Amino acid sequence: MRTADRMQGVHRSYIREILKVTARPEVISFAGGLPHPDSFPADKVAQAAAHVFAEDGAAALQYSTTEGYEPLRNWIAERYAKQGLAARPDDILITTGSQQALDMVGRALCNRGEPMVIERPGYLGAIQCFSMYGVDFKPVDLLETGVDTGQLDAVLQQTGARFFYAVPNFQNPSGISYDAPTRKAVAEIAGRHGCIVIEDNPYGELRFMGEDLPPVRSYMTTPSILLGSFSKMVAPGMRLGWVYAPDGLMDSLVRAKQACDLHTATLTQRILYRYLADNDVDAHIASIRERYKTHRDLMVAAIREHFPQEVRATDPQGGMFLWCTLPQGLSAEQVFERAIQRNVAFVPGRPFYVDGTDNTFRLNFSNASPEKIEEGIARLGACLRECLHQAQSAA
Missing domain, CATH: 3.40.640.10 (Type I PLP-dependent aspartate aminotransferase-like (Major domain))
Known part of the structure; x- marks a missing residue:
């Protein structure tokens, strides 16, 4: 069936599609931009909800x-x-x-x-x-x-x-x-x-x-x-x-x-x-910062240990992401295909460019546990070394 012309230039979200692949429990995913679920104040939000319904439920609905x-x-x-x-x-x-x-x-x-x-x-x-x-x-x-x-x-x-x-x-x-x-x-x-x-x-x-x-x-x-x-x-x-x-x-x-x-x-x-x-929202945010800094530091250390020196990574002071750049001639999407076989996922960089490139990728450090960060980066490092060796041999 025919859709509106404006839909012709709009593609499915690459990340949403990758998250379908990473839904398997054996996959260590650095793909989604997901906060860590342990940071959600579920009990206090439940208390807030009870308060709203008790005090002004009709207006809230x-x-x-x-x-x-x-x-x-x-x-x-x-x-x-x-x-x-x-x-x-x-x-x-x-x-x-x-x-x-x-x-x-x-x-x-x-x-x-x-x-x-x-x-x-x-x-x-x-x-x-x-x-x-x-x-x-x-x-x-x-x-x-x-x-x-x-x-x-x-x-x-x-x-x-x-x-x-x-x-x-x-x-x-x-x-x-x-x-x-x-x-x-x-x-x-x-x-x-x-x-x-x-x-x-x-x-x-x-x-x-x-x-x-x-x-x-x-x-x-x-x-x-x-x-x-x-x-x-x-x-x-x-x-x-x-x-x-x-x-x-x-x-x-x-x-x-x-x-x-x-x-x-x-x-x-x-x-x-x-x-x-x-609630003390600033104290809650401080706890999130502390958790994410720990995750970020672990990922940075693991990258330095396991990634080839030819792969460059950003060094963020906050947020949820690291950005990696591969040497010319190495495709992030090829690395992704190999990584999925080892049950580790990331987001290749191509969808983040409106004019195309294929030698970058994004890693999320906020969502995975420290243990999965260390194991996943080790697996990904092995994939990168294999792909780099293959590219150098072909050259």
Whole structure:
């Protein structure tokens, strides 16, 4: 049957398809961007849910406003105020996960065929989402300190792009964070070209090394959009995120959401707010950071022990991912096929590029146990050595 033309350029999520393969219990998976389930505050969320039903159950089960539960929006605005951002509850739109926030931006603001600057490599979910609206991606390379600002300036000059989508904190997939000079430069360049920065920040609370840095938005004097999520600081199954946007854009975003789903689930918003109000969220986040740092350190040490020296890996200060680059001539997808035979999985890098490459891959360190990290990296190291030896012999 014939589908809409816009679906022709939209592919299935590569990661969702890989997760079908990794569902087998014998597979050690570094593929999904999954938080560790032991970090979920299940008992305290259950207490919050009981409180909501006891105090105001009927309202929690009723339709609500599109913008979202006001106490929850106020909590987000107050948290931004601690970062020096003058947010009001009216600047916040609650969404069904930050993935829907991306969809609202694409639906409300992006025109088919217009240029959009994106990081190279870029977040797969954003690539898939904005592809629905037919944007013309203009990739800009990532360096160890963040986006290549000289290249960003040149691309904006050449294309006149209205939007730059970026993940400045512990970027997915690379794990790279923008340093302070890069953040300032991005703000200056975007402002000079009249470009709106769509700043996605799902991992910003997960810094466990180095110094916290303010968002790019804090340096900007022109409009920008900031996206956030509760998936990493509380739990992804609640599917709650938000858009922080200026007045001139918020009305269009609200109308787009009304056309999509009227509003995000009232019940989960109220339960989440009650959990946030009744508990020390910062202490909870600190425990997640401690766990993920342990996992990250184990994976980095195992990579140094087991991977060939020719394979380079990033050294993130937070987040959930490492990014590996293979020597030229070695295919990540070929390594993946061999790795699956050894019951270990990762995500080949090709889907994170809009212009194609096959010598990179992503590893998630947050979800697997320490024992599985050590065993899985050892298996993967053996696969890499075999593939490298085969490639060198063929050459």
